[in-house]
Amino acid sequence: LRQGMPEVIFGEGKDAGQIVQIMTAMHATGSNILVTRLSPEKGAEIGTHFPAARYHDEARCLTLAQRPPEMRGRGTILVVSAGTSDIGVAAEALVTARFLGNEAEPLYDVGVSGIHRLLARREMLCSASVIIVVAGMEGALPSVVGGLVDRPVIAVPTSVGYGASFGGIAALLGMLNSCAAGVTVVNIDNGFGAACAASLINRV
Amino acid sequence: LRQGMPEVIFGEGKDAGQIVQIMTAMHATGSNILVTRLSPEKGAEIGTHFPAARYHDEARCLTLAQRPPEMRGRGTILVVSAGTSDIGVAAEALVTARFLGNEAEPLYDVGVSGIHRLLARREMLCSASVIIVVAGMEGALPSVVGGLVDRPVIAVPTSVGYGASFGGIAALLGMLNSCAAGVTVVNIDNGFGAACAASLINRV
Amino acid sequence: LRQGMPEVIFGEGKDAGQIVQIMTAMHATGSNILVTRLSPEKGAEIGTHFPAARYHDEARCLTLAQRPPEMRGRGTILVVSAGTSDIGVAAEALVTARFLGNEAEPLYDVGVSGIHRLLARREMLCSASVIIVVAGMEGALPSVVGGLVDRPVIAVPTSVGYGASFGGIAALLGMLNSCAAGVTVVNIDNGFGAACAASLINRV
Amino acid sequence: LRQGMPEVIFGEGKDAGQIVQIMTAMHATGSNILVTRLSPEKGAEIGTHFPAARYHDEARCLTLAQRPPEMRGRGTILVVSAGTSDIGVAAEALVTARFLGNEAEPLYDVGVSGIHRLLARREMLCSASVIIVVAGMEGALPSVVGGLVDRPVIAVPTSVGYGASFGGIAALLGMLNSCAAGVTVVNIDNGFGAACAASLINRV
Amino acid sequence: LRQGMPEVIFGEGKDAGQIVQIMTAMHATGSNILVTRLSPEKGAEIGTHFPAARYHDEARCLTLAQRPPEMRGRGTILVVSAGTSDIGVAAEALVTARFLGNEAEPLYDVGVSGIHRLLARREMLCSASVIIVVAGMEGALPSVVGGLVDRPVIAVPTSVGYGASFGGIAALLGMLNSCAAGVTVVNIDNGFGAACAASLINRV
Amino acid sequence: LRQGMPEVIFGEGKDAGQIVQIMTAMHATGSNILVTRLSPEKGAEIGTHFPAARYHDEARCLTLAQRPPEMRGRGTILVVSAGTSDIGVAAEALVTARFLGNEAEPLYDVGVSGIHRLLARREMLCSASVIIVVAGMEGALPSVVGGLVDRPVIAVPTSVGYGASFGGIAALLGMLNSCAAGVTVVNIDNGFGAACAASLINRV
Amino acid sequence: LRQGMPEVIFGEGKDAGQIVQIMTAMHATGSNILVTRLSPEKGAEIGTHFPAARYHDEARCLTLAQRPPEMRGRGTILVVSAGTSDIGVAAEALVTARFLGNEAEPLYDVGVSGIHRLLARREMLCSASVIIVVAGMEGALPSVVGGLVDRPVIAVPTSVGYGASFGGIAALLGMLNSCAAGVTVVNIDNGFGAACAASLINRV
Amino acid sequence: LRQGMPEVIFGEGKDAGQIVQIMTAMHATGSNILVTRLSPEKGAEIGTHFPAARYHDEARCLTLAQRPPEMRGRGTILVVSAGTSDIGVAAEALVTARFLGNEAEPLYDVGVSGIHRLLARREMLCSASVIIVVAGMEGALPSVVGGLVDRPVIAVPTSVGYGASFGGIAALLGMLNSCAAGVTVVNIDNGFGAACAASLINRV
Numbered sequence A, B, C, D, E, F, G, H: 001l002r003q004g005m006p007e008v009i010f011g012e013g014k015d016a017g018q019i020v021q022i023m024t025a026m027h028a029t030g031s032n033i034l035v036t037r038l039s040p041e042k043g044a045e046i047g048t049h050f051p052a053a054r055y056h057d058e059a060r061c062l063t064l065a066q067r068p069p070e071m072r073g074r075g076t077i078l079v080v081s082a083g084t085s086d087i088g089v090a091a092e093a094l095v096t097a098r099f100l101g102n103e104a105e106p107l108y109d110v111g112v113s114g115i116h117r118l119l120a121r122r123e124m125l126c127s128a129s130v131i132i133v134v135a136g137m138e139g140a141l142p143s144v145v146g147g148l149v150d151r152p153v154i155a156v157p158t159s160v161g162y163g164a165s166f167g168g169i170a171a172l173l174g175m176l177n178s179c180a181a182g183v184t185v186v187n188i189d190n191g192f193g194a195a196c197a198a199s200l201i202n203r204v
């Protein structure tokens, strides 16, 4: 990552050999390294070259830390998600946020059709400094969260759904039209980008 | 209206003279009459020919009842809406539901970004037999309502919004992807159609 | 399913092992269980763990009933479909409706380009309490059915077709624009959701 | 019109003066002339220059015939339409078909949600040589007509409707996906083009 | 096929066993049979059951004729196509047209970017009774052909292309907007449907 | 505005009388008031009732401050824009940011096709705490700005442009696909929402 | 215009007073000035301030030349267009090309449905150095021209058309999918941009 | 390729045998041959028949030159690209440009979120005669390049990206809306077509 952050590799479309080669060069400079969008198979293969690397199953990410990340954020980044199938994207955000030197916590399975599970965690919501909200299908969760708290909310639409979800378009449009103030949006499935933005916000 | 219901005229694109002519013929047969999508100006002009007609400002509808509608519904149809600008469509649904012989009540201004206003009316929600939920922008309200109650929910997207709301498409897609069971959807701004369906449901 | 209904598992994207694990927990509480969007292979594998389970080929669903469903509906839910290729979605609706405690019957192969086959079954249509209409391609069937009967019609667009059917969009739009009163719509291929709504309607 | 047909002027976007000028040149060559998409105001103004011209209100067309059109078609072109608001487009097709030298008859107000009105006219349908079917909203009528008869059907989607009709897209897609054999489609609101095609077909 | 034509089976999504079963029933009634959208593998397997069946490679169709088709068309149906990759759809149209009892001829590889190859065949174009024009990418060929001849033109967009061809949408829109009179359009890749329409036209 | 912020009225679609009525009630409680999307004419009419109100021409907003806003932000919010026609949306963001108690500064006319004007202001960019970037047409500016600074960037697409800008969709998509980390996006023309988010970020 | 070209003002959305003010400043520096997208009314008003200015009716442009443009192009830019309604955009290209110091000639009314008019001008096509092709509706003309000549072709889709032309999208897609080599495309109705590109090409 | 250029084969959708057959015929006439969109596997197989052929890995192209291409261009065609994943399309353009007889050079990895890498190569940009700019995601690079130089820029959107990049639509729209003069656009991933246009421009 440019802009003073540690190094990140977009794993999709690169084979394990290519990634190992890039990692070797980065490693030599002492950087911590994050590889996103990585299948378990490629993760395992890379692990044979970098035994210190850690593969994160849910997030489909790999991290290789040569030293603990410098913790620079003001508060905790909370990663909220709705359905089971949104957890992959949420976990990508969580791993990235921590990799970038932030306290970060998950709050999963609090979708809008069972609103009391969300309301029961209101205290946790209110004590976060930034909130990432991950949701597919109708993408309604960021509006509800944004209405409950007085914090920046970064909404991540996911491609979860079928039919008229159109690979995440329904959720994306829902989030762009959020009636709650303070909600901004990133690309479909972009848990990584949401965490980058949250990390910058967390050290404003 | 075919199917045993009273007569309905779609007012848009017809001038007052044409509507008066159609109404005169219908009136002769003893029918109750509803005119939807009618401007106040045309409503006033029609009123000079049918002094017994009543114009409904919010709903932009006119009703002319020769006898009280036969009340055939099992319970109350509740019409829920989110923002101020959705009230026009909600009112069209309300007027239509009553015209078709149902008890019907409004519950307005209970959008998802201020969820407590909705939760405060939970009892009202639970005592309805059918619920029509009208919402624009992100169209999230039907999912929340559907999660709170065990009743059929008819979702009506509205064309309220700007930019990426695309004249109601965002709300429509949100509703079609609702994660709450029991939610069905009608066309954008179709308060009338929602009330027709609710009325049929109310006498199953 | 929340809201007092028996338990339902969305099978797509979960492997047989995961589903068995979830079913085991649910089974322990005495619930009847429905698994939707399940391939025959996974169905067979699950069957080795739950011999009492029944796999429904056309519907690609599995049901596991510990006790007969409580029959609570007022009348019969009729599931109407147009072409051979729509039968999968129709069957999902049929299995779900019965699982949720309703009388439910199929009426297949009555598409609009051979209108007399539909008209020949008019009596069956009129004796239903709710009608689910499943159709792909031009999605015209719900309008015709809605015009013939005085009952709530739930339209289910299917992704059947090619070219300008756009994976069900053509059928979806056709249904949203239905000129028959009382037609509401669910997401593309959502036979399950249509049956949930029909079930709630059937006990209003 | 090229290809041996009489002269046609597309009136939209041209003022009365421009049209009179073009007509004057055409008239000098002895051609019969058709002007489509013409407002009543412009029609009246043109009428002061060409007293023999006839303005067709419903069709918003003007015809100026110096001699009776040569009747060359084999049979009758039938123009079928669904709703009141589709009549303008249907009438454009009717006027054009006659102008091009064909017997042509209207069959209006036979929409699919009241299927018996259509079935009652089956004999008229079967005696036509070519059928133009004009419909907005869900655009289902051509499929039903195509299933009833063994004749070429030209489907004309109209921009009538609101919300998810998207200015005629819903009807267009419905027609392109028609499950009846022998249905072909023209552009939205293109009654003129349908009549040109029907006229060529009528003299194959 | 309903409407008095011989029997047709849509092969896509059916396995060879299912098709053989349907064919066996149809064959017993003496019908000629056409199977469209059939892979060579399934074609070969069916051939082992019906040695008299003929598989058409380019068209990916199979025909089984118990007696020669009744030749009822007035003239020749010409099937014109632009690029090499459009030939599959063109061949489907050609095989269908002949199966339905028409004289039919191909005219391939006459795309608009080499206009002289098309102009060189003008005589062939003018002697046809109906012309089917198959084209992908920009879909311009039907306009040029329609301008050259005074015959009904049925345009078939193909899904050939990449990027902004959007699976045939570019060609479809181009054809719907054709500036030549007498052009009508069928669904993307629907060579079969074009031939059905052409066949009906050929016996008007 | 809920969430502890001063009061805001969305002026579009409300007439001056309605706005005055709402303002009167708010004013009585001592709130500062912002009215957005307000024409100069309505602004002037409101000014006759609230002489202390100030109309902001470029921003088409009106503010009525009973006391200076509590300045709570950590640093300066910078509002960057590309073309002349984006200034309206940028100004809405600027006025809102100040109204919500932030230092805020404009940096206009620094579009990507004249990149040196932007680079010349690098110091200003780097000293901001949050940056709002407003751009229409290709929406490329946020990527360039995001690459230059290590701060949160909120991108606002505008509806400026014609043809394939599709009322801001091109800019919106460009921004959602930004290759610079830390960029989040709001709805088309939503300068107000961008400033709300920036204000929350500025006090994390 | 940056990049060493004379000054250009985009007239749309600016009133005559604003334009006069900008022109006055530009004029003082000795620049030649082009104002595009200017109504005749605004053109007349500007003419009272700059009597030397010339308004181009078809092009809706105004030019003010203090000295003859430096003629720097290698050859002639030919501007080809299809229908009458495309002439406005073609004329904008023509005026701009000349203003930028190029020989430029029109070739209008040579659409693809009357291909012989185009073929008759083949010599003119072949003697151009760059060809701008302006077309609406199906946008087929650039492919035909590109196939006839061995020169760069810049295609300009226009918003002319109705229904499925979608304001120029059909033409735009057609042009992007052109099967002729050497065709590049600009935004819908962007005659100005096509001429800028042609001018740069003409002096490569 | 028509128009006097050497022969080109579009490899996608053709198997190695078919390509060898076409190449054999072309080779006999003495032509140089380019095969685009060719997998390494097919490239290797073809290589066994034509040992003189060269396969270009990045570009996925094969060239077979019987004699050196006639160098006819005036200057150098520069191929600029943004991200790693755009290199395939850029290389297709590079190989094609050289095959067509032009000097051509690459300038890769100069995306807009690290603008200084691009600015550092300004001299190289300014010394080109034509510039092809290849970019995915937000497609902003052509605008920046077009603003820096006074040369024709051909923009090639790539299908690189995910979510709201919609397979290259975001980049395509960004490029069509470029605010820099002199930018024209080709189809998504069409490196070949960009090079054909650049080659024609290079010999104007």
Ligand SMILES: Nc1ncnc2c1ncn2[C@@H]1O[C@H](COP(=O)(O)O)[C@@H](O)[C@H]1O
Residues within 6 Å of the ligand: A001, A002, A008, A009, A010, A011, A036, A037, A190, A192, A193, F179, F181, H084, H085
């Ligand atoms: N999951 C992700 N989603 C979006 N962008 C990513 C992701 N992972 C990495 N990136 C970006 O991709 C860049 C690396 O791309 P590459 O050079 O192709 O490995 C990083 O600097 C990040 O900005």
Ligand SMILES: Nc1ncnc2c1ncn2[C@@H]1O[C@H](COP(=O)(O)O)[C@@H](O)[C@H]1O
Residues within 6 Å of the ligand: B001, B002, B008, B009, B010, B011, B036, B037, B190, B192, B193, C179, C181, D084, D085
């Ligand atoms: N607001 C409305 N939205 C949708 N459909 C309506 C509406 N009002 C009336 N209709 C339908 O329009 C029909 C009457 O149309 P018309 O004959 O044009 O007056 C009625 O039978 C209703 O089915």
Ligand SMILES: Nc1ncnc2c1ncn2[C@@H]1O[C@H](COP(=O)(O)O)[C@@H](O)[C@H]1O
Residues within 6 Å of the ligand: C084, C085, D179, D181, E001, E002, E008, E009, E010, E011, E036, E037, E190, E192, E193
């Ligand atoms: N290639 C094709 N494209 C479109 N429709 C077809 C095609 N082949 C057959 N059909 C239609 O599909 C019907 C048979 O469908 P099925 O019962 O599924 O075999 C026939 O009656 C035809 O109307």
Ligand SMILES: Nc1ncnc2c1ncn2[C@@H]1O[C@H](COP(=O)(O)O)[C@@H](O)[C@H]1O
Residues within 6 Å of the ligand: F084, F085, G001, G002, G008, G009, G010, G011, G036, G037, G190, G192, G193, H179, H181
């Ligand atoms: N008709 C036009 N279409 C597209 N861009 C134009 C047009 N006319 C002028 N422009 C561009 O707009 C810029 C001036 O915009 P403005 O500063 O708003 O007057 C010029 O430098 C041109 O690049």
Ligand SMILES: [Mg+2]
Residues within 6 Å of the ligand: A145, A146, A147, A148, A149, A150, A151, A180, A181, A182, F003
């Ligand atoms: Mg909030």
Ligand SMILES: [Mg+2]
Residues within 6 Å of the ligand: B145, B146, B147, B148, B149, B150, B151, B180, B181, B182, C003
């Ligand atoms: Mg519920």
Ligand SMILES: [Mg+2]
Residues within 6 Å of the ligand: B003, C145, C146, C147, C148, C149, C150, C151, C180, C181, C182
């Ligand atoms: Mg009904």
Ligand SMILES: [Mg+2]
Residues within 6 Å of the ligand: D145, D146, D147, D148, D149, D150, D151, D180, D181, D182, E003
């Ligand atoms: Mg038929």
Ligand SMILES: [Mg+2]
Residues within 6 Å of the ligand: D003, E145, E146, E147, E148, E149, E150, E151, E180, E181, E182
């Ligand atoms: Mg013709």
Ligand SMILES: [Mg+2]
Residues within 6 Å of the ligand: A003, F145, F146, F147, F148, F149, F150, F151, F180, F181, F182
């Ligand atoms: Mg940055």
Ligand SMILES: [Mg+2]
Residues within 6 Å of the ligand: G145, G146, G147, G148, G149, G150, G151, G180, G181, G182, H003
């Ligand atoms: Mg050429």
Ligand SMILES: [Mg+2]
Residues within 6 Å of the ligand: G003, H145, H146, H147, H148, H149, H150, H151, H180, H181, H182
């Ligand atoms: Mg430039």
